[in-house]
Ligand SMILES: Nc1ncnc2c1ncn2[C@@H]1O[C@H](COP(=O)(O)OP(=O)(O)OP(=O)(O)O)[C@@H](O)[C@H]1O
Ligand SMILES: CC(C)(CO)[C@@H](O)C(=O)[O-]
């Protein structure tokens with residue numbers, strides 16, 4: 149497995165591979181890898197010849213400086229996991245390499261109204277930062293395909309909108325959410341959960357599963373009320389949002405007859421903010 153710190157070194161590695169017709173996949177990450185990330189590498193291997201994983205904790209998408217500061221960075225462990233998974237190359241630039249003019253570099257594109265809902269409402273400007281870095285990563289790798297996790301449901305929509313904005317010829321593949329045995333969606337931030345938080349965190353997946361399991365029994369309003377009630381009285385858990393939304397617009401679902409429906413949640417568990425979702429149909 150090759151490790152690249154500069155775009156130039158990465159491009160030099162990829163050039164002959166592309167010239168010989170190899171299909172390139174990019175798996176963008178912020179490191180602190182877990183089996184959710186490795187599942188993306190595995191899907192990439194089914195869809196391309198050469199797999200590049202990027203590890204870059206992108207400052208422009210963080211709206212809380214403390215969140216950025218405490219983001220876990222176990223780089224040796226990450227490299228060992230990628231090596232085991234059969235990843236071909238790791239791109240791990242520093243901030244100067246990605247933002248030569250400084251991380252306050254100007255970027256703004258129209259991502260549609262969904263940018264301002266849900267995560268976008270709680271982390272203002274987050275998706276401008278995400279699309280800014282993903283565009284830079286796409287420019288550096290020029291992949292044929294790129295893998296993203298359904299766990300960041302809104303992120304996938306925003307990246308597809310960015311792709312359409314620039315008319316980029318890259319196929320986005322959305323990979324299913326990998327969960328712990330008890331249902332908690334794997335996330336790099338789970339490491340911050342205390343044992344008590346870890347127990348309480350199960351309410352996220354349980355509330356989503358409730359909606360999926362009981363979708364035919366109740367109205368949309370009843371489903372939301374009953375799912376939210378599951379959070380009552382759980383110490384240290386504060387809901388940011390729980391919604392049943394249209395999967396294309398992320399607006400609250402108007403009727404149960406809509407084609408794409410997804411339940412999405414974000415909650416603070418202790419001092420850790422977690423997100424999760426389940427597709428209803
Ligand atoms: N449990 C999971 N299953 C599948 N994909 C996942 C999972 N967790 C993260 N991913 C995907 O991995 C990619 C990199 O995500 P990232 O490095 O931010 O990890 P994360 O675990 O989501 O961390 P965070 O705590 O920042 O949310 C994203 O496309 C994300 O959706
Ligand atoms: C896509 C991404 C790597 C961009 O920094 C990040 O938002 C993530 O890990 O989901």
Ligand code: BAL
Pocket residue numbers: 209210300303
């Ligand atoms: N996986 C989403 C990246 C973030 O939380 O900033």
